[in-house]
Amino acid sequence: MKKIKMVSMLLAVSLALLGLAGCGGNNSQNSKAASGNTANSDTSATETKAKDPVTLSFVIPNTVDTAPFAQLFGEFEQQTGNTVELQALPGGEFDNMMKTRFSTGDFPDLFLMQPGTKQYVKLRADEMLYEWSGDADVWSRIIPSMKEAQTLDGKIYGVPYGATGMYGVFYNKDVFAKAGVEPPKNYADLITIAKKIKATGVTPFYEGVKDGWPAQIFYLTGWVSNVDPAIGDEGVAKLQTNELKMNAIPELKNLFVKHKELIDLGLYQDNVLAGTFDEMQTMLGEGKAAMVFNLDGIVPQLEKKFGKAFVNDKLGFFPFPSDADQGVAVVTPPNQLMIPTQAKHADAAVELVKFMLTQEMTDLYYAAAPGIPIFEKAKVELVPVQQTVKDLMEAGKSQINIQNRLTPVFADFQKLLQIFFIDGDVDKAYNDFAANYEKDGKSKLLEGFK
Amino acid sequence: MKGSKYPLYFAFPALAVFLLFFITPTVIGFYYSFTDWNINADTISFNGLDNYRALFQEPRLLTAFKNTLIFAAAVTVFQNVLGLGLALILNEALKAKNFLRMIFFMPYVISPIVIGYIFRAIYHPSNGIINQALNSVGLGFMAQDWLNDPKFALFSIIVTDLWRVTGFSMVVYLAGLQFISKDLIESSSMDGAHYWQRFRFIVFPLLAASLTVNVLLAMINSMKIFEMVMVLTDGGPGYTTEVFFTYIRNMFSTGQFGYATAVNLMLFVLVTLIGVPVLMGLKKREMEY
Numbered sequence: 001m002k003k004i005k006m007v008s009m010l011l012a013v014s015l016a017l018l019g020l021a022g023c024g025g026n027n028s029q030n031s032k033a034a035s036g037n038t039a040n041s042d043t044s045a046t047e048t049k050a051k052d053p054v055t056l057s058f059v060i061p062n063t064v065d066t067a068p069f070a071q072l073f074g075e076f077e078q079q080t081g082n083t084v085e086l087q088a089l090p091g092g093e094f095d096n097m098m099k100t101r102f103s104t105g106d107f108p109d110l111f112l113m114q115p116g117t118k119q120y121v122k123l124r125a126d127e128m129l130y131e132w133s134g135d136a137d138v139w140s141r142i143i144p145s146m147k148e149a150q151t152l153d154g155k156i157y158g159v160p161y162g163a164t165g166m167y168g169v170f171y172n173k174d175v176f177a178k179a180g181v182e183p184p185k186n187y188a189d190l191i192t193i194a195k196k197i198k199a200t201g202v203t204p205f206y207e208g209v210k211d212g213w214p215a216q217i218f219y220l221t222g223w224v225s226n227v228d229p230a231i232g233d234e235g236v237a238k239l240q241t242n243e244l245k246m247n248a249i250p251e252l253k254n255l256f257v258k259h260k261e262l263i264d265l266g267l268y269q270d271n272v273l274a275g276t277f278d279e280m281q282t283m284l285g286e287g288k289a290a291m292v293f294n295l296d297g298i299v300p301q302l303e304k305k306f307g308k309a310f311v312n313d314k315l316g317f318f319p320f321p322s323d324a325d326q327g328v329a330v331v332t333p334p335n336q337l338m339i340p341t342q343a344k345h346a347d348a349a350v351e352l353v354k355f356m357l358t359q360e361m362t363d364l365y366y367a368a369a370p371g372i373p374i375f376e377k378a379k380v381e382l383v384p385v386q387q388t389v390k391d392l393m394e395a396g397k398s399q400i401n402i403q404n405r406l407t408p409v410f411a412d413f414q415k416l417l418q419i420f421f422i423d424g425d426v427d428k429a430y431n432d433f434a435a436n437y438e439k440d441g442k443s444k445l446l447e448g449f450k
Numbered sequence: 451m452k453g454s455k456y457p458l459y460f461a462f463p464a465l466a467v468f469l470l471f472f473i474t475p476t477v478i479g480f481y482y483s484f485t486d487w488n489i490n491a492d493t494i495s496f497n498g499l500d501n502y503r504a505l506f507q508e509p510r511l512l513t514a515f516k517n518t519l520i521f522a523a524a525v526t527v528f529q530n531v532l533g534l535g536l537a538l539i540l541n542e543a544l545k546a547k548n549f550l551r552m553i554f555f556m557p558y559v560i561s562p563i564v565i566g567y568i569f570r571a572i573y574h575p576s577n578g579i580i581n582q583a584l585n586s587v588g589l590g591f592m593a594q595d596w597l598n599d600p601k602f603a604l605f606s607i608i609v610t611d612l613w614r615v616t617g618f619s620m621v622v623y624l625a626g627l628q629f630i631s632k633d634l635i636e637s638s639s640m641d642g643a644h645y646w647q648r649f650r651f652i653v654f655p656l657l658a659a660s661l662t663v664n665v666l667l668a669m670i671n672s673m674k675i676f677e678m679v680m681v682l683t684d685g686g687p688g689y690t691t692e693v694f695f696t697y698i699r700n701m702f703s704t705g706q707f708g709y710a711t712a713v714n715l716m717l718f719v720l721v722t723l724i725g726v727p728v729l730m731g732l733k734k735r736e737m738e739y
Contacts, residue, residue: 096703103489103705122490209687210598271575273598273687411704419688422600443706444490 053081054345056352059098059111063091063213063277064335065300068368075364076355082348084110092213092414095122102128107340109349115160115333117152118407121444123338125157130339130346132156138357146374149333149400158336159353163371163380165332166296166389167221167401171316175202175290183318183326187258190321194267197290204267206289208275209421212414217293219413221320222255224399225327236405242441242448246434256426256433263424273421281305293320295332299385300369317385319392329392332401334374408441408449483712489705501712511713514692515720517604518673521693524608525615525672530664532612533619534657538649540620541627551624555617562614566681569610573597573682600690603683607691611678615671619664626660627653655735662732669728673721694720 058073060066066086073084087108089097098111099122113119123129132138133156139147142160150156169190176182179197184190194204208214228236230251231244238244246252262268269275269289281298283289285306292298303311319327337356339349355361359377366373366380372390373380382390392398403409416436420429441449486497505511536554540547557565572578573596581593596606630653638648676695679685685692685700694717701710 093703096705099489099705100703103707124490212684212686271595271598274575274595415686415688418686419690422687422690440704443488443704445488 053083054348056082056084056109056345056349057087058084059087059089059101059108061091061094061112062088063295063297064112065297065369067300068365071368072356072361072365073352075361076352079355080348080351082345082352084352092211095409099123102340105342107343109343109345110337110339110352112161112335113158113338114404115149115158115336116404117150118404119336119338120152120155120157121407121446123157126155128340128342129157130341130350132159137354141357141359141362141375141377143374143376146333150336158338159357160334160374161337161356162334162365163296163369163373163386164334164389164393165371165401166317166386167217167294167330167332168317168319168389169221169291170284170294170298170385171291171318172284172287172289173314173316175200175287176316178202179290183316184321186325187321187323187327191261191265191267194262194291195265198267202287203269203283203289205262205291205293206269206275206280206283207272207293207421208277208280209273209418210275211277212418214275214277214280214292214294215417215421216410216413217295218259218320219255219410220401220403221293221330222258223252223402224330225320225322226255227251228399228402229322236402240406240408240448242438242446246437247431252433253426253430256420256430259420260424260426263421273418285310296371296386299383311383311385315383315385317388319397326397329389329398330401331372331389331393331398332404334371407446408437408444411436411440479711480715482708483715485708487708487711489707494708497708501709502716504709505713505716510689510692511697513689514694514697517691518675518693518717520604521608521611521675522669522672525611525675526665526668528608528612529615529619529668529672530661532616533664534623536616536620537623537627538653541624551620554620557614558618560614562611562677563681565610565614566678569606570597570682573606597683598687600687603687603691607675607679607682610682611672611675614678615668619668622660622664623657626657630656658732658736662729662736665732666725666729670721670725673717673724 058069060069066088070086073086077083095114098113101107102123113123119125120129125131133151133154138159146160147156150158150160171183175197176193179193179200179202181193181196184193197204207218227249231239231249235244235249239246263272269283277298280289280292280294281301282305284292284298285302299311299315302315306314319329321327337353339346339353343349356365357375359375362373362375363379366378370381370383370386372382372386372393389398410433413433413436416429416432419432420426438449482494483501484496484498485494486500487494540551540554544550572580575581575593575595575598578596580596581590584590584593594602596602634652634656635648638652643651674695675693676699679691679693679696680699683691685696694713698710698713698717701713
């Protein structure tokens, strides 16, 4: 009996100790959370070095060029003593990885997120994110339409930062010149151009199927020229609430048909399934591929590989054409900076954001990453492809990317497209696309999908 | 002998840790597999067998199930055949046997992620050394897109993993071979038994314990394959190389925690259902001399 008693006591003590250790961990987490919550708008950019410098973690998708941020953070370190550690996560998985980090309490101090208010739903902004709505300093230079794009029920949880993005077709001007072709006037013209380029021995289109996400651009950029005119804003609103089904839009199905046509005509590179974003840049830069469906993130990458002269003189851009005309360009508001309220150094992160918003820093940012600016009086030198899109925007020939207008995402689209490249089954791909969209709405517990 | 035994409570601190960090999370996980735990929901509530019903209706999981079994069966069989073969060769009095043992074992200590990236380059359809080698010796017609063609992708992952793990089996078999008495072998030789007969009737039966360990570990580890698939194909192209863990990862990352836990539990049941009979069968044929 004595033995049993002793054993039970030992067990109880060890469990209690372990339990206490667990509770202790929890308490410290809570106190961190509490201090995070105290982050408020009275913190401001300081030019004096912090007494106890901290290292802030900044999480960014690896599809975004980190160089301009690194430059800004260097300045921040010089002025405050605080350093910023960049963590680049895979672009295709970024949203999911951030959500997972949130759910496990692994909060970065600051992170870059896709634009728009739908992210508020995903990240449960009212509980988890620092609110910027009432901070006049933050919004003083940001152009009003960008502020509007971030506002939901009068609240703003993300500060837009960077340049207006663009999706479309990037092309190598030298290859076009050699084939004697010009940017297309309509979709049929695009096919004719591609055939002429193929006849010169150059691959007309390069696609990054292995990486997955690049293959989606065909549809996102094709949507605004082909699907939007057919369903209008009303149709988009119905998609948002699941009143309109994705597989009830013939124009969307037609995009799959068009894509299959490109595959069947052999207008993509050899080994198309092995295509990567990296090789896409190389092929386009070296003139081995004529055109790519991509986003503006490719511009700084091309500049890194082939120099500024290439981007200025050899790189061209045109929107995905519709059957009738040259189509419209897809634009995206810039990514937004967000701060989890429970971040370890939320105060310092707020200070960093305000530092990044100063005229000096935005000018520095645009010098390193020129793009269509969102700040008033911003000094920026646009590269020609950006000027093309700016001109289209001013001519009313642009539309915001459909994924920035819908809360459910085109889930597993990249996997679906990999299968589509293998089996070429239009009906299957189109129906799976619709099913995955509904599945995503359901998993997000959205109205109309539950 | 009685004096050499230690009191049972010596095991209790370890048992407490095990209870707290293994049994408790497992039980909690079991409970969560019956809930609608979702990153987008404010509450977690019991939903009975809904998750299990959903997973049985998911064709993607069926693909993952099929691929996991093919992978596990192929790796278990070939890892053991090759491991045993290597052990037999390197148990002989070869000059460079220690060096060779090290070379064959080395891949096992390299991270599967690193191996994955190396083999991604090796398998590249135009720049990879496999296709370049085939082209240079006039066998260009055999060149394939090893990782992106659904016909070859799973096969390529199997070969890569075999390259990584065969050395481990080799070491376990070598250890087993060291315990076989030389007298037995020598006396059977004197009785006129040739190499195959010695292997068939003496060596192989006495390696039964090593076989049990190797088969069981190979089977369990290969059913839990994840990193290699993630780096080489990420379950693609499409879902053609999807395995249980890539599917589970995907479900977790989309915030469907309750459902993902149910899938994880299915894998646990599957490993147990296959592992226990295999273990019992192999144990039965173990012998001592």
